[in-house]
Amino acid sequence: MGNGFLVVAEHDGGHFKKTAYELLAKAVELAAGAPVSAVVIGGDGAGDLGAHGATKVFTVNGPAFGHYSPEAWVAALQAAITASGAAVVLAPASLQNKDAFPRLSARIGAGYATEVTELSAAGGGVVARRPQYAGKAFSTVQIQSPVALFTVRPNSFPAKPATGGSAEVVALAVDAGAALTRVVASEAPSGDVVDLTEADRIVSGGRSVKSKEGFDTLIRPLAAALGATAGASRAAVDAGFCPHSEQVGQTGKVVNPTLYIAVGISGAIQHLAGMRTSKVIVSINKDAEAPIFGVSTYGIVGDMFEICPLLTDELKAALR
Amino acid sequence: MKIGVLLKQVPSTDTQVKIADPSAGISTADVKWTINPYDEFAIEEALRLKEAGKATEVLLLTVGNKDVEQRLRDALAMGADRAMRLDDPGFVGSDPLGVARILAAAAKAEGVQLVLGGKQAADDDNGQVPIMVAELLGWAHVGVVTKLEIAGETFKAWRASGGGAQDVVEGALPAVITADKGLNEPRYASLKNIMMAKKKAIEVKGMADLGLSAGQVGAAAALVKESGWSLPPQRPAGRILQGDNAARVKELVAVLRDEAKVI
Ligand SMILES: Cc1cc2nc3c(=O)[nH]c(=O)nc-3n(C[C@H](O)[C@H](O)[C@H](O)COP(=O)(O)OP(=O)(O)OC[C@H]3O[C@@H](n4cnc5c(N)ncnc54)[C@H](O)[C@@H]3O)c2cc1C
Ligand SMILES: Nc1ncnc2c1ncn2[C@@H]1O[C@H](COP(=O)(O)O)[C@@H](O)[C@H]1O
Secondary structure, three states, rough: OOOOEEEEEEEEEEEEEEEHHHHHHHHHHHHHOOEEEEEOOOOOOOOOOOEEEEEEEEEEOOOOOOOOOOOHHHHHHHHHHHHOOOOEEEEEEOOOHHHHHHHHHHHHHHHHEEEEEEEEEOEEEEEEEEEEEEHHHHEEEEEOOOEEEEEEEOOOOOEEEEEEOOOOOEEEEOOOOOOOOEEEEEOOOOOOOOOOHOEEEEEEEOOOHHHHHHHHEEEEEEEEEOEEEEEEEEHHHHOOOOOOHHOOOOOOOOOOOOOEEEEEEOOOOOHHHHHHHOOOEEEEOOOOOOOOHHOEEEEOOHHHHHHHHHHHHHHHHHOO | OOOEEEEEEEEEOOOOOOOOOOOOOOOOOOOOOOEOHHHHHHHHHHHHHHOOOOOOOOEEEEEEHHHHHHHHHHHHHOOOEEEEEEEEEHHHHHHHHHHHHHHHHHHHOOOOOEEEEOOOOOOOOOOHHHHHHHHOOEEEEEEEEEEEEEOEEEEEEEEEEEEOOOEEEEEEEOOOEEEEEOOOOOOOHHHHHHHHHOOEEEEEEEEHOOOOOOOOHHHHOOOOEEEEEEOOOOOOOEOOOOHHHHHOOOOOOOHHHOOOOOO
């Protein structure tokens, strides 16, 4: 039986993502003195992970670890689990981890829970809460294998300020094994945007923006003024106002931001499924009966074509 | 090439979830059942590959009891060739890895070379089973795919890589692919096919047929246990801002900054 926690620290061009600090804070809290380590795949050094609670940081490098592939990631994660001796593995529920963890689970016979939103200590182990039915229900998950795997929804836990601690860096030599797949091209999105699932602020537009032009002149500037990521309802995506990668909801992205602004979105059950855990929800809708108001912290009943430009200007002034 | 399509029955996405027994999961009394939306994309893709002469047979595979047969018939009516239901008292209570073991055993026994499934099931939202099938069979997989090309024994798949970016991934069959929205537009069944699907036999296979044992599947082998079902916490009642547009916009920015402290 293992002991302690292993956190998968994701990074992006030399910086650790916010999720690394969120998960380290939770791991330190739950570990109650047991060892907390981290693994960094395709990146050098421990950065400030030690100051956030990791006592050991395992790094995995080499040509196979420069770009995500499930085979290489599973090999790296397996090596880090063995080297750390951890009983609990916490990783952000990113596209990559959600792709690698099912393979890892089957390979090492470890139980796995996806997209958990709460973790607590129980009887020497850890139990999780996770949404099901697109957030219409929650359940408690217990894992009964020596190693338990969890991918955690971003923004579920607050990060803690750095302390004076530092981590021992251990470079692991990992054989990535025979590659079953090969990335032959990567198609970048237009612009430099934070992925919706990790975004801290989101402004979403619905069918009522009426056109791509409406989306680009009302929603995107409002998002830009806030430093937010743009999102959309399925109706807006289906009408071609923005790409599917921006769809929020049951058949789009499930998001968990601190602030979600819904502009001209009715609040259909499948849309709510994707955003109802947002900490603060603001809605702007001309129909006072729209279901979106039922989950909103603040609401404005009115015409978005008038309100959005005013709000954009007001935010620009306030956040300057 | 034979394609195995993994199909799961789930409550339709507009279901109002109710919970009667917190240890048992949601109440299924008033639930309208459908094929998992992502599995519809998988079925459609398999049918298109067959129509393009790249596949010889489309075999539906589902782990479930007799209640799921109507979903198999719905998929047969779209044009699938055969339907197989994997059912055994020993399968009850399987966790995702158990379900994957059952499906992997069936895919292997049937000589399937391409498995298509959904990116995630609309009930458990796990996104685990097809990728586990790939690992159990030692096959390649590509998850969350929006475009797929097959040429002979090789495939090319487009998968989301975050922030709207995409990777184009190449590999060789056999393989598992999971479908995302955008892969295709699923067809509606024709009346003729609906009639034909009513007459088709649904094959049923159990533990012994698949060479599985009690240590691998079912409740006793499950590593993941679910309990404590509840509805999501109620959000506190919100506030509708009053006044003219300029005043409301000012107030909104003020409350976001000073009261909610989110900007
Ligand atoms: C299987 C399935 C999966 C689905 N998945 C998703 C999903 O992932 N995400 C998703 O969003 N939907 C999804 N849907 C669709 C969902 O049911 C709704 O149809 C969709 O969310 C509606 O989008 P909307 O709110 O933009 O449009 P509508 O419902 O048409 O609402 C438009 C709103 O804009 C308001 N409005 C109009 N003009 C103005 C104005 N000038 N100023 C202010 N307000 C205005 C109206 O009052 C109305 O409330 C799914 C449906 C199904 C069946
Ligand atoms: N009981 C099952 N029978 C057949 N296929 C399944 C079953 N459970 C899951 N799948 C497949 O695996 C996909 C992902 O399911 P899940 O891992 O439960 O989110 C589904 O979209 C199906 O294609």
